[in-house]
Amino acid sequence: MKCLSFLLLSAAAAMLPAAAQDAVIHVGHVLAVPGEGYLTGQTILVEGGRIVSITPGYTAPKDHPVIDLKKAFVLPGLIDSHVHITFEGGPATRLKGFEDSDVDAAFNGADFGRKTLMAGFTAVQDVGGGNDSVFGLRDAIARGAVPGPRIRASGRSIAVTGGHGDINGFAPKVMAAMTGGNICNGADDCRRAVRQQIKEGADLIKITATGGVLSNTAAGLEQQFSDEELAAIVEAAHSMGRKVTAHAHGKSGIDAALRAGVDSIEHGTFMDAGSVTLMKESGATLVPTVLAGATAAGWARTDPTFPEASRVKALQAGPLMLDMLRRAYSGGVNVAFGTDTGVSRHGDNAQEFALMVEAGFTPEAAIRAATVVASEHVQMAKDIGTLEPGKYADLIAVTKDPLKNVKELEDVDFVMKGGKVYKPLD
CATH class of the missing domain: 3.20.20.140 (Metal-dependent hydrolases)
Incomplete structure (x- = not known):
């Protein structure tokens, strides 16, 4: 039974996206620490599956791909x-x-x-x-x-x-x-x-x-x-x-x-x-x-x-x-x-x-x-729960403001976990 489980679970790996890549994410509004309101016009630098920095303005290191979420509302996973x-x-x-x-x-x-x-x-x-x-x-x-x-x-x-x-x-x-x-x-x-x-x-x-x-x-x-x-x-x-x-x-x-x-x-x-x-x-x-x-x-x-x-x-x-x-x-x-x-x-x-x-x-x-x-x-606050340097790049985005209508979160438009994009923004 364990052998069968291993083989079938391994086959499921084909469902996975590509491995996490270093990237910069340009965000229009980011609820980095829910409870503290939005930051606007920010760049999130992701390396090794974790957040390195969140800085004002839009920057793009030459060797990093850019994910454009400038028209979206971003919050922690x-x-x-x-x-x-x-x-x-x-x-x-x-x-x-x-x-x-x-x-x-x-x-x-x-x-x-x-x-x-x-x-x-x-x-x-x-x-x-x-x-x-x-x-x-x-x-x-x-x-x-x-x-x-x-x-x-x-x-x-x-x-x-x-x-x-x-x-x-x-x-x-x-x-x-x-x-x-x-x-x-x-x-x-x-x-x-x-x-x-x-x-x-x-x-x-x-x-x-x-x-x-x-x-x-x-x-x-x-x-x-x-x-x-x-x-x-x-x-x-x-x-x-x-x-x-x-x-x-x-x-x-x-x-x-x-x-x-x-x-x-x-x-x-x-x-x-x-x-x-x-x-x-x-x-x-x-x-x-x-x-x-x-x-x-x-x-x-x-x-x-x-x-x-x-x-x-x-x-x-x-x-x-x-x-x-x-x-x-x-x-x-x-x-x-x-x-x-x-x-x-x-x-x-x-x-x-x-x-x-x-x-x-x-x-x-x-x-x-x-x-x-x-x-x-759940005793994971050192790694998740907010978007801050050192934490996993677990983040989601919606195209309309969830602080105006929380039901926007019932149809999430973008999902990243550990620097991997599982659901890209159309």
Whole structure:
């Protein structure tokens, strides 16, 4: 299987653009550090895949090709802090879990990764996928075997038996034969699960602190790990240099995870003023995924194959997520852009921006959440998130001003990652 994967992934290299070349980029407007406004009439010098300088005016060294973006609006490559790059939701999703191998999932991920990159997202954090498929894809992209965004991955989420992240809703014999998350029960077993994930290649630890919408079980959306288990997970992860992010919808699970010291909350649907205070006191980051809530609620209303247990939870949680984000942002919570793409369609990630603006963000604040804040959240700020000397030449461009209409980012016109042009401006 590994030989087959290697051969097929190597063949995919034909999809790659030419190797990174030294270049100068003439830009009309550049949002070099989102939150600080545009610089105008600038030249970006790129060498060895990184930015060397950004200077006023248009210069053109004789030995460097020129990329003309003088009529465009340039900003750092976007970062999605919550994706599932190896699968995509839909009516056949539950069946696909039985049909697809890890190799299938990796190749699905290669296709989804290409779509994500072409949509302007040059880095993502994958929080919940098969270890072999997502770690293999992460490493293949990093070595240039296939095109895609930079990936930081948790691999399998850590869950309790029968909880969100386990296999639910099938016959017992079927569930016994399937692998869900990294399942643990009790503090010591949860320490073991954390260490196992790190051993197998996890960049961070993802836990399912509460029930989830898409798990086919009527187990609610509140706390599922005990306080002792949560404390053990955080202690084990932090002692081995890994952050912990918690899928959490219900207030009880959000607050318990924050008290245990998790670094971030995914979703946060039922957080209240007390949860906001806990988040600010702990310094935790919120990854809101409003697009996923809207998508799941849409399925619940229109898809007759949607499991009844999930339908109830989707209709309960989905409509609340926009108000949750409005409450968290106005309360001063640190917010990193994240979509839960894989629930929604890959390549549509930028639809989250309009939802953020509806929740009270300015367009520039929403972009900052997907660049500056997200780069810090995924621990890559020294290399990405802004356009500054020394950082990777990860940048995108659109032909109309996204600060006037953030939906412009739903149709990105130019993509460069690491000095390679993946999508040239027509």
